Amino acid sequence: MSSWRSEQKLSPGGLSSQLSRTLFLLLLSMASAQEVTPKPTSCLVSHSVNGSSISCHPPARIPRRFPADTAYLAVEFFNLTQLPDDTLQGLARLQELHLSSNQLGSLPPEFLVPVPRLEVLDLTRNALTRLPPGLFAALAALHTLVLKENRLEGLEPSWLQGLKALEHLDLSDNRLQTLPPGLLANVTSLRVLDLSNNQLKALPPDLLKGPLRLERLHLEGNRLQVLGEGLLAPQPDLRYLFLNDNKLATVEAGAFQGLRQLDMLDLSNNLLTGVPKGLWAALGRPAWDMEDGFDISGNPWVCDGDLEDLCGWLEANKDKMFSQNATRCAGPEAFKGQMLLAAAEAH
């Protein structure tokens, strides 16, 4: 950065007063611009029973080394495109690592080897397109992994190898088009899976055969066309299911079998014209059991005899129905534009 003193030398005495005044003003404005440019500061440091917490945000200068007792490390909002391979060397007590809002396009394969006690890794808003196989292999204590807002187009089972304790996996806002079979086969502790806002057209039928204690499943904002029978069975603990803003035209009859704990079901903004008999009965009586409710608005429902099953169930559970005014019939002609609930009552 240029300093005030070195700039001053550029102003020789022999210039016309006009020019020197211009120069003077220019220098003044440069000087004041310098004043508003934040000076590098230090990272924030605090201490707890677990060790040091270090938070680095611009304009802080990132130190080359962190204290050996660092338990919490955040290096965020720097737009870093790379991290030195040995960034975490010697930080064996690290529990949380937050690297969000950088521009990391890849991570070194051995990057996480020095931090086997890591519990939380947040890589939100980077530029990751892939991960090295076995990146997390040493992380048997990791319970939260956030990869949202990256550029992942696909995933490989080998990337997730070793995540025995993982409870929360956030892959939302990437570019995922397909998922491979066996992806979560060994990720059996998972409680929250977020795949929202990707480009998924279908899911492998075995996706949830590893994690059998899911509580929250986010699939909204994809291009799913069919919800198959086997995907969610059995998920006895599932409480929140988000399937809204997809292209679902088919939900198979057994799709909700065994979902006894559901508190929220969002099927809004899909392409559903009808649903098979028996689908809803599996959900029991939401009016008694559902804490939140269900949303089936924004679908082109065809309100004919085939909807009788749904209509009967709606009648009994309308207290838990969201967006009633936006849940309307698209056909047949006689019912077009009518609220589904009104059509249900007329049936």
Ligand SMILES: *[C@@H]1O[C@H](CO)[C@@H](O)[C@H](O)[C@H]1NC(C)=O
């Ligand atoms: C210390 O670590 C334990 C175990 O991970 C954690 O439960 C606790 O919240 C941490 N304490 C602080 C102050 O960070």
Ligand SMILES: *[C@@H]1O[C@H](CO)[C@@H](O)[C@H](O)[C@H]1NC(C)=O
């Ligand atoms: C990072 O990039 C964003 C968006 O381009 C920009 O607004 C921000 O100032 C940059 N931050 C730094 C520390 O360079």
Ligand SMILES: *[C@@H]1O[C@H](CO)[C@@H](O)[C@H](O)[C@H]1NC(C)=O
């Ligand atoms: C899952 O675990 C089994 C048994 O430990 C192992 O053979 C397999 O390679 C693992 N798969 C992945 C993708 O980690």
Ligand SMILES: *[C@@H]1O[C@H](CO)[C@@H](O)[C@H](O)[C@H]1NC(C)=O
């Ligand atoms: C229902 O929605 C329509 C437009 O979609 C609006 O004009 C009307 O006021 C709404 N009624 C209620 C009760 O919210």
